[in-house]
Amino acid sequence: MTDLSCVIVDDERLARVELTSLLTEIGGCRIIGESGTARAAIPLIDSLRPDLLFLDINMPGTNGFELLSQLNYCPLVVFVTAYDQYAIKAFEVHALDYLMKPVRSQRLAATLTLVRERLSVRATPLHQLFLPDKDGGGKFLSLENVHLIRTYDHYLRLYHSAGSDMIHQSLSAFAKKLDTTFFQINRSEIVRLEAVQNIGKLSRGRYALTLPGGEVVTVSESRGRVWRKMFD
Structure with a gap:
């Protein structure tokens, strides 16, 4: 044991x-x-x-x-x-x-x-975050439930199966803490790869990814080159 x-x-x-x-x-x-x-x-x-x-x-x-x-x-x-x-x-x-x-x-x-x-x-x-509330309590959020992370100035919004939550952190700092189940698709967004429901090719080496709820996000041209090395 x-x-x-x-x-x-x-x-x-x-x-x-x-x-x-x-x-x-x-x-x-x-x-x-x-x-x-x-x-x-x-x-x-x-x-x-x-x-x-x-x-x-x-x-x-x-x-x-x-x-x-x-x-x-x-x-x-x-x-x-x-x-x-x-x-x-x-x-x-x-x-x-x-x-x-x-x-x-x-x-x-x-x-x-x-x-x-x-x-x-x-x-x-499990990789998880503790999200505090205004009353001094809070909740744990498992990153396995997160499908999209999007930056807003100095904040991040984490989209998950129950909605979304905000945390005060930069995307670059947060990205360093994630494992290989997540992929940064452009300057402002990170997706969980297993949550991607459909992949479409766009011009200039970009990709369109369909996420839960039907939202479509775009892999940028520069990140598309990394994507192809990993998956093509």
């Missing part, structure tokens, strides 16, 4: 020590990083890409919900907190579990079983 890679984020050092001790006692986990602040945790999580994030909610400066909204890579999340009033909001942002401090060994073991069950369902890790 492969160990779960875990990161712990909690502003209380003793809480991090106790959780690490419990995880070591239960076994099957590898603590690959920890942080006492959300600010330091963000680059840590994005670089280490753990299977699981144990996350406190009430922390100085940036809280746990705000931390999630700033991540480029979102692992499975288990909130660990001394307060029960955030439970509903935690599950609204699709946290896998919600543990109350002090954490009990038996309860933590059950959580780890749930984590393994969830990971076993994933043939490959």
Whole structure:
């Protein structure tokens, strides 16, 4: 059984020590990083890409919900907190579990079983974004459901099966985070290749791609040359 890679984020050092001790006692986990602040945790999580994030909610400066909204890579999340009033909001942002401090060994073991069950369902890790809302909560959006990404000044609109959402980011920066299932077709648009329903040839080496809902987007002349190298 492969160990779960875990990161712990909690502003209380003793809480991090106790959780690490419990995880070591239960076994099957590898603590690959920890942080006492959300600010330091963000680059840590994005670089280490753990299977699981144990996350406190009430922390100085940036809280746990705000931390999630700033991540480029979102692992499975288990909130660990001394307060029960955030439970509903935690599950609204699709946290896998919600543990109350002090954490009990038996309860933590059950959580780890749930984590393994969830990971076993994933043939490959899902690429997803956390989209915050104005109330401090938000939702996770799986990029497997996104078929078009379009830039508007310093914002991106992500079109998916349930509608669309906006994020504040440049297209060039966002494109670097995507895998090969996505292709930038021109200066302002990226498509998910598996979502393309029809391909038509246009003049000057361009292509017309039909996406879900019947929308047609154009592969530019320069990107068309890359397209042909990949697919023709």
